[in-house]
Amino acid sequence: xxxxxxxxxxxxxxxxxxxxxxxxxxxxxxxxxxxxxxxxxxxxxxxxxxxxxxxxxxxxxxxxxxxxxxxxxxxxxxxxxxxxxxxxxxxxxxxxxxxxxxxxxxxxxxxxxxxxxxxxxxxxxxxxxxxxxxxxxxxxxxxxxxxxxxxxxxxxxxxxxxxxxxxxxxxxxxxxxxxxxxxxxxxxxxxxxxxxxxxxxxxxxxxxxxxxx
Amino acid sequence: xxxxxxxxxxxxxxxxxxxxxxxxxxxxxxxxxxxxxxxxxxxxxxxxxxxxxxxxxxxxxxxxxxxxxxxxxxxxxxxxxxxxxxxxxxxxxxxxxxxxxxxxxxxxxxxxxxxxxxxxxxxxxxxxxxxxxxxxxxxxxxxxxxxxxxxxxxxxxxxxxxxxxxxxxxxxxxxxxxxxxxxxxxxxxxxxxxxxxxxxxxxxxxxxxxxxxxxxxxxx
Numbered sequence: 292x293x294x295x296x297x298x299x300x301x302x303x304x305x306x307x308x309x310x311x312x313x314x315x316x317x318x319x320x321x322x323x324x325x326x327x328x329x330x331x332x333x334x335x336x337x338x339x340x341x342x343x344x345x346x347x348x349x350x351x352x353x354x355x356x357x358x359x360x361x362x363x364x365x366x367x368x369x370x371x372x373x374x375x376x377x378x379x380x381x382x383x384x385x386x387x388x389x390x391x392x393x394x395x396x397x398x399x400x401x402x403x404x405x406x407x408x409x410x411x412x413x414x415x416x417x418x419x420x421x422x423x424x425x426x427x428x429x430x431x432x433x434x435x436x437x438x439x440x441x442x443x444x445x446x447x448x449x450x451x452x453x454x455x456x457x458x459x460x461x462x463x464x465x466x467x468x469x470x471x472x473x474x475x476x477x478x479x480x481x482x483x484x485x486x487x488x489x490x491x492x493x494x495x496x497x498x499x500x501x502x503x504x
Numbered sequence: 505x506x507x508x509x510x511x512x513x514x515x516x517x518x519x520x521x522x523x524x525x526x527x528x529x530x531x532x533x534x535x536x537x538x539x540x541x542x543x544x545x546x547x548x549x550x551x552x553x554x555x556x557x558x559x560x561x562x563x564x565x566x567x568x569x570x571x572x573x574x575x576x577x578x579x580x581x582x583x584x585x586x587x588x589x590x591x592x593x594x595x596x597x598x599x600x601x602x603x604x605x606x607x608x609x610x611x612x613x614x615x616x617x618x619x620x621x622x623x624x625x626x627x628x629x630x631x632x633x634x635x636x637x638x639x640x641x642x643x644x645x646x647x648x649x650x651x652x653x654x655x656x657x658x659x660x661x662x663x664x665x666x667x668x669x670x671x672x673x674x675x676x677x678x679x680x681x682x683x684x685x686x687x688x689x690x691x692x693x694x695x696x697x698x699x700x701x702x703x704x705x706x707x708x709x710x711x712x713x714x715x716x717x718x719x720x721x722x723x724x
Binding site: 341342353355356357359360363364367368381382384385386388389391392393395396397400437440441 | 556557567568570571572574575578579582583597598600601602604605607608609611612613616653656657
């Protein structure tokens, strides 16, 4: 039975898992979840993701939720297929894991709020809150200052090759690059170059091709 | 005897205590290096070299320097699979996937509201800061939703990732300890039968009792 990814086109979390599946050249079926019909709150869906969120994933009998856990499972289980997204050496893996946590604990809280205010609210006809934007641009700047220093010492965030540590960042960076917040990335030369590099990966381009024009 | 590993930071810090309980579960000897936040030691250049965000904990052993408590815990569990509590990060890939899933749930859904509540209800008064009532109400509502989900889950299995105590449960110890023992919001957890049963079990593990002793020690 093929793998299945249940999710929503355009959802950061759905794309975070989808890009890992595509990087790994894995055969999977994308199953859209009908938010308009509140499918994500039905008992059948809650059995897949008890938080009523996307994505949810199946590989045979295994069922998983949490986009980062899904990407990690795929990277580890199918290590030899497609791009190897994780280090085999235990010390290198430990450093990679640090920066995977940094994405979840530092980068995402700062950037997800900006994605909502600057990229998504306009689409839903809601008004951007400039005070919130200023606050979170400040927070993101502080995180990106650390990234700038890190990327002068290391080609990618997790080490000398592209790994999950970089991949986890793709959806939020993609959205922010279409907003005024892109200046935060471009103002920092190593961060800017790293963004361009990871956003131009074929697997990511396949994911964004799903977005309406 | 192996060289003790080093953990930087005060045991009262939730993130530091997350690492300490993991080391105790795995029987890994450690030394604790105090970092005085009051004196700004966490922002000094020497410390920023090992933790560039200027936070605690940081971790060193004879091979590596790390930060981010959950990354440190994963490293310890992977490096010492046969020491102490063995199933902490799973004994096969399918169990590991479930542990990772609930570790992410802790990180993304449980930690934000419980951290904010712990800060507002426990630390803000200690630091003589004004509490933000709206923030408390908002985060209590978020935490309630998460605990309802946990209540269902813990009716299906003894611990979050399955029938064994793992890193996924361990990761919840620090924030829950503050909310249950140091605030009047204990009933958020204890009024839920399965969550209450789970909390009683995980908090009475000798490793966690030792960490609480360290937190309550007078010399800090």
